[in-house]
Amino acid sequence: MTDTLSAEDAKLVTLARATRARARADEGAAVRDLDGRTYAAASVRLAHLDLSALEVCVAMAVSSGAGGLEAAVVLTGAEPALSALHDLAGPGVPVMVGDERGTIVRSLST
Template structure:
């Protein structure tokens, strides 16, 4: 776990984008990822009858589909108390095990930063 008081402005921006997506779409989770060029991708939970994806998995998929080669950081805004292993694995697949994953509550307050690994 990383010290959350040391978050840089770009990481806080990811939380802001994830929170806004969650609120705008009225979904349980919002997520944002930043690729190696600084581009960001945001997504909410996908809950269709035939397709269910977490917000973080969707954001990673959007980055991959847009040609991202790596990730610098990821954030998820949720009521959950931890980032699921499957979500961390998706971030790890594109960004590597050291990629930070920020977890924040619905109000946008970060609660922890874990590595994807």
């Protein structure tokens, strides 16, 4: 399924993979806002802070003034929670879900 991605979506996969590997995290994610800016993050697991990679991406986009999102990628071994993404972007945003290696295995929508 990764072979059929647009260049912009493939970039999101690359960013999510690289960020996850660099942080040695359980998850990696990347999102693209309505202006074409991208945000990539890894999951955060601390004693007093527990955020999915997708939640960190959404927080980064919000703090940068993004008015919405047009696409997301999340690399995880678990079922991704899309509530934060839906809060910012609303319904209909494509979410590509991949395994920990970065192979996209399915697509969802907010």
